[in-house]
Amino acid sequence: MEEEILEAFEKTGFSLDEEDEILKKCLTLCINYKLGPSDLASSFEVYFLNRGIDGTVVQNAHMEGFLLYLQNEQKNAMIKEEAHPHIYSSNDVDMILNNEQEDAKETIVGTPIKEQEKLYSETSDLELGENGTTSGKQSRVATNHITPFGQRTNKFTVQFTLNKLSDMDGDIKKQEAVDNEDDIIRRIQPSEACSFEVQGSQPEHSCRFMYDSVEDKFNALDNRIKRHAAAFIASGLHEEPGDPTVASQKSVFSVGMVCCDGDGHLNEKSILLQGSVEYSGGQQVRLDIQKLPKFSFFPGQVVGIEGHNPSGHCFIASKVTDSIPFLATPDVDLPPAKRQATDQELHPINSSNAPGKLSLLIASGPFTTTDNLLYEPLAELLAYSSRMQPQLLVLMGPFVDSEHPEIKIGTVDRSFNSIFHMEVVRKLQDHVNYMGSTARVVLVPSIRDAGHDFVFPQYLSMLKLIFFLLIQIMSLQNPGTFDANQVKVGCCTVDILKQLSGEEISRIPDRSSRDRLGRLATHLLSQRSFYPLFPPSEDVPLDLSLAPKALQISSIPDLLILPSDLAPFVKVLSIDESSNGVEQVKCICVNPGRLAKGVGGGTFVELNFDVSNDRTNASIIRI
Template identity: 90%
Template sequence: MEEEIKEAFERIGLSLDEEEKILKKCLTLCINYKLGPSDLASSMEVYFLNRGIDGMVVHNAHMDGFLLYLQNEQKNAMIKEEAYPHLYSSNDVDMILNNEQEDVKETTVGTPIKGPDKLYSETSDLELGENGTTSGSQLRVATNHITPFGQRTNKFTVQFTLNKLPDMDDDVKKQEAADNEDDIIRRIQPSEACSFEVQGSQLEHSCRFMYDRVEDKFNALDNRIKRHAAAFVASGLYEEPGDPTVASQKSAFSVGMICCDGDGHLNDKSILLQGSVEHSGGQQVRLDIQKLPKFSFFPGQVVGIEGHNPSGHCLVASKVTDSIPFLATRDVDLPPSKRQATDQDLHPISSSSAPGKLSLLIASGPFTTTDNFLYEPLAELLAYSSRIQPQLLVLMGPFVDSEHPEIKIGAVDRSFDSIFHMEVLQDHVNYMGSTARVVLVPSIRDAGHDFVFPQPMFSLNMSDSKQQIISLQNPGTFDANKVKVGCCTLDVLKQLSGEEISRIPDGSSRDRMGRLATHLLSQRRHDVPLDLSLAPKALQISSIPDLLILPSDLAPFVKVLSIDESSNEGEQVKCICVNPGRLAKGVGGGTFVELNFDASNDRTNASIIRI
């Protein structure tokens, strides 16, 4: 058992310092918490990522904190499995008594409530200020019940800053200045609206899905390999790929997809390379990576391999290339005659004009805590936005989280539309003025929305704010002030974290989060369970965005990624990758990101703020 635990840690790149002591403790944890070796190693990996622990060595000092982490995970799992019958407490009595005062409460102007939703007005609506505005000092939850979120002491604390400006005030002074500032003066401050353009065709909210066939899925995967092979050849750095399954003593270049020979976790003994139908008939060959000094693999990844196959049964790799230049590969799907005519015109995709400046607030759901549907974190975020006045407020789902405890056990007796009122956002932009813009991106965790990927946009019935509240598909891309922004609410980082295996030489960067995010750009698509009959092009990244937003349950970060853009060695393009984290975590607050983008990465500054 201890040897299996050791092997499980080695598969994910973790080594043990005091091996004998740590393995004994790990064995005890496996027995007490009924975990297998792989599950224990995965939990340790998540613990390292969430705590921001540097290095890939497990020390004995880490075990106490890891034990507390497992205890909290088990406690949270027991809370989620709470029986359906509700045990009433004094808090429930307080809420019932508060409802009796509804007739004598001061009437406020707000969104009209229809039908049975009136019964939940105190727990779902956000109270508005005078004249229907939602100013920072007035936006609050319309209830007298004090929640754990409302009892927190620290608000808007900065956890991380990228390129902090020397003249920036600290968050406390900034908050006090905003609270003391006159509301009328703040509202008449001039602000410039950003230009906005949605890129690509958008899926309609009424589109049909689950119509793709197995044959279409196979062709789509084969076309991915062919598209990558054509891009490698077009770069001028590689020869025409050959068949990796043919026995040969000479080194040759091949292109294929990484696969696993079983249903388990990928490891260095179970890697297969599947070639295209054109070059190898779609056959697979075992891949020997012992001679590779550096690699990072996950199932579904398309790579270029240089190596030889002496026996015809195993390809011995000597060099691997997992990133292809961002060339204009639009000719890949053309007939051979037209493809040859355009081979001489291939050039790196570049923007016609330089991006401008852009200020953003970026937040990802859930937007309410797990103990209620009051949407207190969202109210705090909108209040902060009214003070900061960003040009763009990007809100990414889930808005009504299907993982919310009450929704999971079926304890909600009202519609999903009545739980979250989109009118709150309309009131916000009305207060902010004509220069404010809000971008909404759905999530597959959104209850009541299409459970498919790619995912169509929300259906919004807001004619007054049509130009200010924009709904995008998931994944989606847009230009704001000529800044190219790509966003995807699927937790790609967490999926890659659980599937990737890597070997990093000593002295190289061990920035795992940055490496996982780079995979997404290197592969140019999201490789997840999906419906290919909807929009295959929606899953392809035609050019490197200036800003890539990838919400994840993993630790929030803001990183500058360097991606190879063309066939010229050393020429790279920068991309800022943002994981804003979750706005609400359990019964407490989470994080969001405030970002001021500038064409020069040195002048771009961003802050991860805990709400």
């Protein structure tokens, strides 16, 4: 049969590059999809024309995309065949009793569609507040209402929009019309590729981790308090910090870290303030916050507090400042020569690098549903990207999710790196080859990646790609910062928003400003850290000695990407550039949600960034 397949390809004008390997794969496709040699060659000719592949040589790299094409054709054919209700007979009963249905599932690639179900899409009303943040009330739905990925009817549904454009609905309708076309796909190449530059420090590859001692952790936290105290002093609005543990009737200004007096959750009766070694010998004092009209605290937060300690046992707070000003203060951990070089790097003399325009798609893993490892949501995302032609595609882990049922119980017969390269890298390679030289893809790992060392912050390990892919497919550390078209982007795949949500206590008297998701995201910028929570969550392997500066946010990014299990959102955050709140800088924060949720599709974000926030528009799209 392999000779017949080879003869069929030669009749259609194709030649095989790696003949033996390609013929084996073609033979498998003929068996799985019940195709004859001539039918297989004809299907490849249609795929060849639709993708616009140059030349007449069939390469081994083409087979991965050809497999996806056959799967989609099979699904479309089944949808047309089973559009009418099925009438069960005695043969169906015998098949079920003899468990023939399970045997059929093992021999057919993909899950057959038995009936049509309407895609459940969550809708919400989007409001733009006075501070520029968007908020939506998402309807709550039981998990059994999730439509399995293979049974959804509508591919993409716009869930949220920021600065909605008038032609947004027209774009979606135009996109759905493209889905139904059978003719050759016409591509429009982007005007130009975006520039890309990785910023910030990262752990070294193959470094030793989880060897930090108690002393290392204490020194890291103490240095963090000293950096924030130096920023308060440099702002000129606060005096030299005093010792909050000393009994005094005089009001003093102190800088310290919020702690809990036990192992439980933080509350108003269990708050402690830990000062630095320089100002208070690293001692802790109980904090009384009854007189504060407004506050928002969590463990590990560094704050500036004014108050007095009449008894020496309790510091009574009268005013709190939880936002650290972003000023060009020297780093206390570095010698003078290194401080100067770092300041010139973070604040260059040439200030002509103004943020430009950038179009991007943002998605976060898992990238496959829990019932298989076919990575169907990722294929749908890449198909959407090939039509919308963004300048940058940002994919954030986990790519091979350690929480996936098949991986968790160990039923897969492939290595984690093999799954990653076969299911993710090859799809991306096929995507960038189709898109052309202007396509750019950024990969960010996650601590849930099964093939990565379990440590945070993460260095580049599993995401090291082969040489010729490095130009268009780039990998980043976690957390990471990069510049694209002079737009500064910061991202972190740890679900810090959900963890802060479980640890934060707050008192917000003004009901109009109760945007909890926006407040949680603002904590990261106010604390200058991608992970300000301490002690960390039980599932986060935080190593403070691995890369002391990897978690720091040196300046407010234009775009902050924080994937979370919480409701997806796109918000405009207003951050005070100085302590007096005169100068405010806006940052767009994005939570794209998860691309796959259970057996159904999830959400991703399409964003067109402009230097003016009024011209920036974004959409949260549900698959």
